[in-house]
Amino acid sequence: MTDPVLACAAVLLLGLSTYRFFARGRRGRTPALRHTCCFAWCFGAFLELMAGQTRADIDHGTGLAGLSGMFTDHLKMGSAGFLALAAVSLRRPAADARALRLRQAGTALAVLSATVLFLLAGIREDGGQMVATGAFGPVALAGYDLVITGYVTCCLVTLARQTLHWTRQADTTALRTALGLITLTAAIGLLWAAWGFDDVLGALRSGRQLTTEDPVSLVLGRLCAVLLLAGATTLLWARAGRAARRWRAAYRSYRSLGPLWRALHAAFPQIALSSGRMPPADAELALYRRVIEIRDGLLILRRYRTAEAPAGAGGAPRGTDAAARAEATRIADALLRARVRDPDDGAPGTVPPAAEPHLPHIGGMEAETRWLGQIAQALRTLPPRAAGPR
Incomplete structure (x- = not known):
């Protein structure tokens, strides 16, 4: 069954980010804009996979148990990584590219490590669960969950610290509201990531893990999606509101x-x-x-x-x-x-x-x-x- 909240959020994120990317033109695409659009594409695809039966179709179509789960987790890692890259690119001068290169290398290393651990776990599907069958299956599966959870947590901490700093310096109410919503999204995302440590303990105990998100993760995912969209579109709605107030004032003056x-x-x-x-x-x-x-x-x-x-x-x-x-x-x-x-x-x-x-x-x-x-x-x-x- 398709989740309408996640599906709508995915479509809006993908559409809005694509429009912003191509509307700016080649010269207007700053590193921050590119990283933000890449985040939106990754997170939109992640929400789309969570929203419907696409994950099951991928597993049955390829015959590889857990492949959709690994792909979904990689999209989550990519989303968090691009968010951190966007925060770093806005915080530092354009000439200081060392921090960006380190972040990009960290993202690639985390994705590669998670992939290797997932393959070592020897995953097979059993009754809606992923079962680790390799020699070090439970440990590899737990390490896989730990890499994903730890990496996402570090990226969200970077984002939250930066948005808090920007919020204190914001000079308009609309900008403060947008940054506040994004900071709240990062906080909910940290809680969502922390909930993933339960998978680490479960993998160590039994070598098993659900192939889909549990109810708590789904609720936290919906909250993140809604808050993120609200924060990303606050400035657009504020601009539209100002235009509507100007039109109303002009029309009333015209009538008067x-x-x-x-x-x-x-x-x-x-x-x-x-x-x-x-x-x-x-x-x-x-x-x-x-x-x-x-x-x-x-x-x-x-x-x-x-x-x-x-x-x-x-x-x-x-x-x-x-x-x-x-x-x-x-x-x-x-x-x-x-x-x-x-x-x-x-x-x-x-x-x-x-x-x-x-x-x-x-x-x-x-x-x-x-x-x-x-x-x-x-x-x-x-x-x-x-x-x-x-």
């Missing part, structure tokens, strides 16, 4: 400018830069275009403004809301004048510099959008006679 834009567009249709509507995915671009169109409309409206504030403006505004309401009243008054006056014969309505639109000091697109939004909301609340079309 509606009353002012519609009033100006009704009087001056030529301010529209395009007759088509922007798709919802382009909320920031649509907001930018709407601000430009409003600015164009306000520039055209200058010829219809008067030097004196219209009645109801409340004199010199003292606060931001009062300033926005006063400016909205001036705009509404100018719009009423624009509907009944030809701009070319309205020389008396042309304003001197003192009657320019009220523009406070604007510190950027966000501040300008906020100011225009306040004017738009004030314009929406004005009496219909003064506000004109909305």
Whole structure:
């Protein structure tokens, strides 16, 4: 029976790592990225073997008892080794390749030792168990388990120490969360590896070992897979969340400018830069275009403004809301004048510099959008006679 959790985790790991490897291009593949992708490929294949009946198919297809178990254990060792290599490559300068070469040699030696011990054990299958039949079968099988468990433990300790160091230096919440999840994955992996010492004792006592993972190992494997995926994708989800919040803020600002834009567009249709509507995915671009169109409309409206504030403006505004309401009243008054006056014969309505639109000091697109939004909301609340079309 296929384990859906492990199968889904395997597919996601393999797909995500492959995408990252080829998306970076040849020049962008740093040693850390290569080692991380190799880890994901090894661990994804390991989870895929644990998830279904592939192990049994390998054993029956080749006729070699325990071959799938050895292959699975080698994938586990490779996963841990590549994790340690990734941690070392990020910790040390690129010019210091000695540590990487030592780690690679250690990985090769551990895999070779485990293979030799497995062959010396003379494994055969008996009722879902691997039985050591060689002269030194139980000792060789126990040594095989000890090499795998010890090597994985050493690699996970290296990873945990490095991620703890990085977590303390992380400057963003998302990065700290991702590193914290990876550190927790390493801790669960250490517990998972430590559980393998039970196989060492069992091999010494009886020379027997299960061909599949026991229930505790499966639970720990699921936890590692879920936590690892959560940690590996935290930054992606954080980036997607920031993009969604930016889209929401831009769309809300776009909607808030509606009353002012519609009033100006009704009087001056030529301010529209395009007759088509922007798709919802382009909320920031649509907001930018709407601000430009409003600015164009306000520039055209200058010829219809008067030097004196219209009645109801409340004199010199003292606060931001009062300033926005006063400016909205001036705009509404100018719009009423624009509907009944030809701009070319309205020389008396042309304003001197003192009657320019009220523009406070604007510190950027966000501040300008906020100011225009306040004017738009004030314009929406004005009496219909003064506000004109909305």
